[in-house]
Amino acid sequence: MLDQAKMLWKANQVRKELKNTEIEAKSNDGSVSAVVNGEMRLISIDLNPEKLNPDNKKNLEKAIQNTISEALSKAQAVAAEKTKDVMKDLNINIPGM
Numbered sequence: 289m290l291d292q293a294k295m296l297w298k299a300n301q302v303r304k305e306l307k308n309t310e311i312e313a314k315s316n317d318g319s320v321s322a323v324v325n326g327e328m329r330l331i332s333i334d335l336n337p338e339k340l341n342p343d344n345k346k347n348l349e350k351a352i353q354n355t356i357s358e359a360l361s362k363a364q365a366v367a368a369e370k371t372k373d374v375m376k377d378l379n380i381n382i383p384g385m
Contacts, residue, residue, distance in 0.1 A: 299374050303327075306367055313359035315351040322352075324359045326367050 306326025314321045319339035323331040333356070339348060 295374065299371075302370050302374055306370060309363075309366060309370075311359055311362045311366060313355050313362060315355045317351065319348060320351045320355040322355045322359045324356075324363045326363055326370065328360055328363050328367075330356065330359075 309326040310323050310331060311326070312321060312323045317339070319336045321334040323333075325331055333352065335348070335352075341348075
């Protein structure tokens with residue numbers, strides 16, 4: 289019972305840590321910056337005002353999409369790393385983790 293309570297406490301601590309972990313990604317041209325947390329939630333997005341141009345709309349949309357995707361991929365990697373110990377304690381073996 290104590291082991292189970294300890295594992296639940298540990299899992300809850302990891303969840304809190306992920307919620308408070310911020311991961312940033314920037315587009316190659318510096319037009320977009322996105323921040324997500326370890327729970328894969330978008331925290332903020334910043335657009336460089338110098339890159340806001342109606343003629344550049346498609347490029348900016350693609351940069352936003354790519355930057356958010358990159359931030360989410362980084363967040364997934366962080367979450368996998370932080371949950372590895374908890375999964376091991378629970379004897380859960382997921383390939384790639």
